[in-house]
Amino acid sequence: MTGDQFDAHVTGRTITFRTDTNPAYGIEAYLPGRRVMWSAFDGTCMYGTWYESEGDICFIYDDDPAPKCWATYLQEGAMWATFINVPDGTVIYETDADEPLICNNLSS
Numbered sequence: 001m002t003g004d005q006f007d008a009h010v011t012g013r014t015i016t017f018r019t020d021t022n023p024a025y026g027i028e029a030y031l032p033g034r035r036v037m038w039s040a041f042d043g044t045c046m047y048g049t050w051y052e053s054e055g056d057i058c059f060i061y062d063d064d065p066a067p068k069c070w071a072t073y074l075q076e077g078a079m080w081a082t083f084i085n086v087p088d089g090t091v092i093y094e095t096d097a098d099e100p101l102i103c104n105n106l107s108s
Contacts, residue, residue, distance in 0.1 A: 001072040001079070003052030007034070009079060016097040025092055029101050037101060045103035056084055 001009070010030035017025045029037040036059065039045045048061035058069040070081035070092075078096075083089030 001057070001074055002055070003057065005074065006050075006052070006057050006072055006079075009074060014099075014101050015079070016095045016099045017092040018095050019090060019092055023095075024099075025090075027099050027101050037103070039101055039103060041099075043102055043104035045101065045106055057081070 011032065012030065014027060014029040016027045019025045024041050026038060026040045028039075031037065034050050036048050036050055037045050038048065038059075038061065046061040046063055048059050050057055050059045052058075053067070053069060055071070056069045057072045058067040060067055067085075069084050071084050072079060072081040079094040080092065082091050
């Protein structure tokens with residue numbers, strides 16, 4: 001997916017992801033302005049931003065400046081992605097789960 005395609009698919013949504021071995025890998029809220037909030041279902045959330053780089057979608061989180069880049073694809077209306085920072089990286093799949101994003105570590 002290009003950055004524009006990714007933006008059109010995710011902005012304003014909260015998406016739950018799974019892997020082949022973990023049905024609850026994580027959840028991410030996609031906010032306006034290419035901002036995100038990620039949680040791995042442990043109640044700890046991280047704010048970040050995303051950008052397109054060489055055809056991949058990369059994320060930088062406020063508490064970790066190292067980019068996390070994913071090759072993203074859209075298939076039959078659902079997104080899946082491969083983590084490209086390491087060889088044979090994690091593959092995640094968008095699910096149809098409607099999970100809430102709960103952040104115990106952020107004040108309102």
